[in-house]
Amino acid sequence: MSISDLEHAVDPNLGAADHPPQKSSGWVVFFCFMIGLVGSLIVGWFLFPQWLYSEKHQPIDFNHSIHMDNVSDGCNSCHFFREDGTFSGIPDLSACTDCHQDVIGSDPEEEKFVTEYVAQDKEVQWLSYFRQPDCVFFSHAAHVTGAGMSCESCHGDIGYSTHSKVYQENIISGYSRDIWGYSISRFGKPGEHDGKPMKMNDCAKCHLEETGSKGACFQCHK
Amino acid sequence: MKIDRRKFLAGFSACVGGGAVGSMLSPLPWKVMDDVAIWTQNWPWTPVPQDGRYSYVQSVCALCPGGCGISVRKVKSRAVKIEGLKDHPAGNGGLCPLGLSGLQYLYGPARVKSPLKRVGKRGEGKWQPISWDAAISEVSQKLNELRARNKPHSLAWISGENKGILAGLIDRFLKVYGSPNVLRDSTAHDAIDQAAYHTQGQRGTVFWDIENADFILSFGAGLMDGGWPLARMNGFPKSADGGKTLIQVEARLSDTAAKADLWVAANPGTEGVLALGIAHVMIRELIYNIDFINRQASGFEDGVMGGDQVLQGFKSMVLEKYKPEKVSGITGVPVDAIFDIARRFAKSDKAVAVCGRGHGRVAGCMDEALAVHYLNALKGNIHQPGGVFVVADPDYVRFPEPGMDKIAEYGLGQTRVDGAQSEKFPNSRYLLHRLPEIINTADGDSPVQALLVSGANPLYTIPDGKSVKKSFDKIPFIASFSPFMDETAVYSDVILPDHTYLECYRDIVSQGSMDGIVVSLAKPVVRPLYNTSHLGDVIIQIAKALGGYIETAFAWKSYESLLEETFADNWETITSSGYIRMNPQIPGTVATSFNTPSKKFEFNINAGAPEAPFSSAFEKIAMEGDAQNYPLTLIPYDSIRLAGNYPANPPFMTKIIDDTVLKKTHGCIEINPATAKQLRLSEGDAVKLSTPRGEADVQIHLYEGVMPGVIALPRGLGHTAYSEEWGLYGKGVNVNDLMGPIEDPVSGFNMAWGIRAKLTKI
Numbered sequence: 001m002s003i004s005d006l007e008h009a010v011d012p013n014l015g016a017a018d019h020p021p022q023k024s025s026g027w028v029v030f031f032c033f034m035i036g037l038v039g040s041l042i043v044g045w046f047l048f049p050q051w052l053y054s055e056k057h058q059p060i061d062f063n064h065s066i067h068m069d070n071v072s073d074g075c076n077s078c079h080f081f082r083e084d085g086t087f088s089g090i091p092d093l094s095a096c097t098d099c100h101q102d103v104i105g106s107d108p109e110e111e112k113f114v115t116e117y118v119a120q121d122k123e124v125q126w127l128s129y130f131r132q133p134d135c136v137f138f139s140h141a142a143h144v145t146g147a148g149m150s151c152e153s154c155h156g157d158i159g160y161s162t163h164s165k166v167y168q169e170n171i172i173s174g175y176s177r178d179i180w181g182y183s184i185s186r187f188g189k190p191g192e193h194d195g196k197p198m199k200m201n202d203c204a205k206c207h208l209e210e211t212g213s214k215g216a217c218f219q220c221h222k
Numbered sequence: 223m224k225i226d227r228r229k230f231l232a233g234f235s236a237c238v239g240g241g242a243v244g245s246m247l248s249p250l251p252w253k254v255m256d257d258v259a260i261w262t263q264n265w266p267w268t269p270v271p272q273d274g275r276y277s278y279v280q281s282v283c284a285l286c287p288g289g290c291g292i293s294v295r296k297v298k299s300r301a302v303k304i305e306g307l308k309d310h311p312a313g314n315g316g317l318c319p320l321g322l323s324g325l326q327y328l329y330g331p332a333r334v335k336s337p338l339k340r341v342g343k344r345g346e347g348k349w350q351p352i353s354w355d356a357a358i359s360e361v362s363q364k365l366n367e368l369r370a371r372n373k374p375h376s377l378a379w380i381s382g383e384n385k386g387i388l389a390g391l392i393d394r395f396l397k398v399y400g401s402p403n404v405l406r407d408s409t410a411h412d413a414i415d416q417a418a419y420h421t422q423g424q425r426g427t428v429f430w431d432i433e434n435a436d437f438i439l440s441f442g443a444g445l446m447d448g449g450w451p452l453a454r455m456n457g458f459p460k461s462a463d464g465g466k467t468l469i470q471v472e473a474r475l476s477d478t479a480a481k482a483d484l485w486v487a488a489n490p491g492t493e494g495v496l497a498l499g500i501a502h503v504m505i506r507e508l509i510y511n512i513d514f515i516n517r518q519a520s521g522f523e524d525g526v527m528g529g530d531q532v533l534q535g536f537k538s539m540v541l542e543k544y545k546p547e548k549v550s551g552i553t554g555v556p557v558d559a560i561f562d563i564a565r566r567f568a569k570s571d572k573a574v575a576v577c578g579r580g581h582g583r584v585a586g587c588m589d590e591a592l593a594v595h596y597l598n599a600l601k602g603n604i605h606q607p608g609g610v611f612v613v614a615d616p617d618y619v620r621f622p623e624p625g626m627d628k629i630a631e632y633g634l635g636q637t638r639v640d641g642a643q644s645e646k647f648p649n650s651r652y653l654l655h656r657l658p659e660i661i662n663t664a665d666g667d668s669p670v671q672a673l674l675v676s677g678a679n680p681l682y683t684i685p686d687g688k689s690v691k692k693s694f695d696k697i698p699f700i701a702s703f704s705p706f707m708d709e710t711a712v713y714s715d716v717i718l719p720d721h722t723y724l725e726c727y728r729d730i731v732s733q734g735s736m737d738g739i740v741v742s743l744a745k746p747v748v749r750p751l752y753n754t755s756h757l758g759d760v761i762i763q764i765a766k767a768l769g770g771y772i773e774t775a776f777a778w779k780s781y782e783s784l785l786e787e788t789f790a791d792n793w794e795t796i797t798s799s800g801y802i803r804m805n806p807q808i809p810g811t812v813a814t815s816f817n818t819p820s821k822k823f824e825f826n827i828n829a830g831a832p833e834a835p836f837s838s839a840f841e842k843i844a845m846e847g848d849a850q851n852y853p854l855t856l857i858p859y860d861s862i863r864l865a866g867n868y869p870a871n872p873p874f875m876t877k878i879i880d881d882t883v884l885k886k887t888h889g890c891i892e893i894n895p896a897t898a899k900q901l902r903l904s905e906g907d908a909v910k911l912s913t914p915r916g917e918a919d920v921q922i923h924l925y926e927g928v929m930p931g932v933i934a935l936p937r938g939l940g941h942t943a944y945s946e947e948w949g950l951y952g953k954g955v956n957v958n959d960l961m962g963p964i965e966d967p968v969s970g971f972n973m974a975w976g977i978r979a980k981l982t983k984i
Contacts, residue, residue: 044248
């Protein structure tokens with residue numbers, strides 16, 4: 001600041017009109033705030049979910065429906081309980097080869113399965129829509145055998161699907177989108193035929209409704 | 223519009239603020255937080271169990287002589303958990319911490335992964351991996367050379383395999399090779415079984431029918447410290463619940479003593495004297511089994527030997543020499559207590575007296591074993607339910623008699639290097655502890671020119687480590703078959719690693735019961751992880767390489783084919799149920815089968831030698847060191863949380879050792895607070911522990927459970943091998959290094975129960 005500026009600043013004879021106008025910057029603040037707000041809402045609600053999940057396809061497009069028509073014991077025919085009470089989960093190759101030693105239908109996916117996996121004795125690396133983290137203990141026996149729940153009550157109508165749905169993998173956690181649920185906000189209920197989300201709160205909510213208690217930590221986190 | 227600096231900053235802040243508010247109103251931060259939390263659980267270095275199909279393999283634990291049934295849970299091809307096997311006669315679903323930790327022996331960092339040949343100095347740890355052919359050739363060349371020099375008897379084999387097919391193969395190999403020197407790790411049964419042989423004339427293994435007994439008088443046996451199948455012991459109801467009464471005689475409050483109805487702290491080494499004091503009371507008060515003694519015992523009453531010579535009987539000897547007042551003075555047990563124990567023992571319906579210190583890994587004193595066995599005879603419980611049985615060893619291992627060449631015949635005609643089965647010790651089969659001194663004091667070449675070691679770690683377990691090492695230095699060739707890099711393997715010239723018990727078939731002979739001896743089949747739970755080979759197959763291969771009669775004697779295709787051939791008709795049963803029973807006991811039949819000269823239970827074990835009616839005086843067992851320089855008594859103790867023998871303690875169990883036993887790398891020595899006060903020592907003090915055999919730095923732990931004047935160190939620490947990752951390297955003190963063996967005059971067994979010691983504050 002120069003000496004003349006200082007003099008100007010302290011001169012009592014100078015009037016108000018001689019001061020430069022001080023315009024409010026409120027509209028700039030508001031405008032920018034709205035840009036930030038709207039932008040982040042768009043990112044958070046629309047772009048983020050697309051970025052968060054990468055889409056993968058099952059190695060074989062599996063037709064549950066056609067299998068259900070040809071087995072005698074429903075889901076249990078392939079997803080069964082072992083003698084010791086443990087649940088077999090996704091069947092391994094040996095279960096499939098009981099029928100698919102050779103191509104028995106006309107579906108190109110079946111032919112692919114037989115030539116690329118059965119003939120080469122190679123396990124199919126199925127992508128599990130319902131895999132839980134290793135810190136979670138879940139007993140199918142307690143729910144299905146013990147509480148008499150149906151498979152559909154958690155997994156929806158997957159047993160009647162004709163194609164494998166696209167597997168959406170969370171790029172941070174590595175788990176399927178089905179665990180969190182397809183609604184990124186987790187508002188609303190899944191459709192009547194959809195599987196249920198399987199986060200801890202979902203377990204606790206159902207337990208509270210069915211048993212009157214959310215349950216203790218160690219029931220699932222051994 | 224002019225955007226000045228002020229406006230720019232205001233707008234930018236507003237935009238960031240708006241973005242922050244907007245973000246908080248969107249799912250982004252909450253979802254990212256949740257996902258990141260889950261992502262942190264899946265870091266690649268976080269150990270997580272493999273996903274996959276479960277399966278279970280039923281097998282048997284081979285980590286101690288208990289032979290408990292195990293069920294191993296697998297996920298895909300990986301074994302993930304060992305549990306007890308329900309309905310197996312040994313253990314019945316229970317398992318001790320050692321058995322539960324078994325997978326660490328399989329997957330742990332101490333494995334020898336392929337045959338190795340030493341390239342550095344002995345013990346330096348420099349190895350070159352070699353092929354199996356080369357390893358077999360290393361051994362067979364050396365063995366051929368010894369035979370060429372007409373010295374087949376200079377081959378010795380230290381073996382942990384006591385019974386079963388592998389033991390039979392080792393015996394057969396040395397026989398056709400021409401060496402009498404099979405040496406086995408000692409057990410308390412060495413003395414106990416020999417006591418039964420002397421008194422009953424029967425060869426076999428003694429078992430006490432704890433299952434059916436209602437009163438157990440234990441002279442130091444670690445029944446609940448891992449010396450016995452733990453589940454078998456813990457499964458019994460306590461006396462308060464209408465179950466068994468247990469009285470534990472022991473100088474230190476062990477877990478067994480703590481769980482007993484009565485703990486009797488006798489001076490260590492005087493347990494045999496206490497047993498005779500109890501016998502005195504039983505005889506004096508006529509509360510012994512008069513019917514059994516009168517009809518089926520000999521040497522109880524004084525006998526006439528012809529002329530005027532009187533053979534003193536057990537009765538008058540005990541009445542004369544073991545008056546409770548005198549016994550109380552020797553043992554430190556109050557007179558009232560001696561009377562009380564004797565009356566309770568005598569009046570119980572099914573009482574049994576047992577012995578064998580801790581895990582029973584020291585052969586022990588013949589007199590003590592005899593004294594305890596005499597108590598059982600006075601009770602009249604020989605071959606009675608709840609009493610003592612002598613069971614002939616199972617004889618399913620029957621190989622055809624092999625042909626032998628002249629070199630083998632010559633070698634077998636030589637005396638054993640350890641002096642066992644000699645004129646001096648005719649009834650003792652193995653005296654391993656004598657080996658170091660015999661080698662060290664030999665003139666010229668070592669009497670052992672080649673040493674093979676399997677299932678044992680003599681450099682750690684034989685007393686007086688320094689002298690053992692010195693003797694090993696004199697042996698030109700040492701080969702180890704250990705699957706682990708233990709102290710002996712480190713000190714060998716070539717290692718031919720065996721499979722672990724979870725990777726192969728093996729027959730395991732368990733302790734007996736009334737229903738017979740249980741022979742179980744260990745099965746491969748997983749495929750061998752490394753380039754290891756079954757000891758049985760390696761023996762067959764070495765025999766093939768040696769050729770001639772030796773090759774002919776081992777004409778089997780493989781160990782597995784031999785196993786199947788040996789069990790013959792039982793093969794199907796043992797593979798499907800996992801075990802078979804042999805030699806079931808029929809109570810009372812022994813009455814007609816005492817095999818002594820008198821055909822009775824013989825109290826006078828030297829019958830016919832009036833000048834020495836009893837082998838030696840039943841007195842306090844001697845201890846090395848003078849009281850002047852070494853005022854304290856050091857005793858080793860066994861714990862359920864420490865594997866003291868072979869193989870070394872697994873990391874899981876090292877985790878559960880109290881910090882009053884092992885503090886970081888310092889071993890703690892237990893001392894009674896009264897003794898510590900006299901020595902002006904307090905908790906945590908660093909002290910030097912000295913014995914006539916060695917020194918070690920330890921920390922003081924005040925413990926009222928150890929008698930005044932006695933200090934106690936656990937077995938199983940102070941390892942110098944097993945890799946640092948195993949977690950035991952250099953931790954604590956190996957008590958075996960501080961003690962020397964003491965030879966029992968009758969049997970030659972090592973009966974050292976302690977050594978004189980002193981503590982000096984550092």
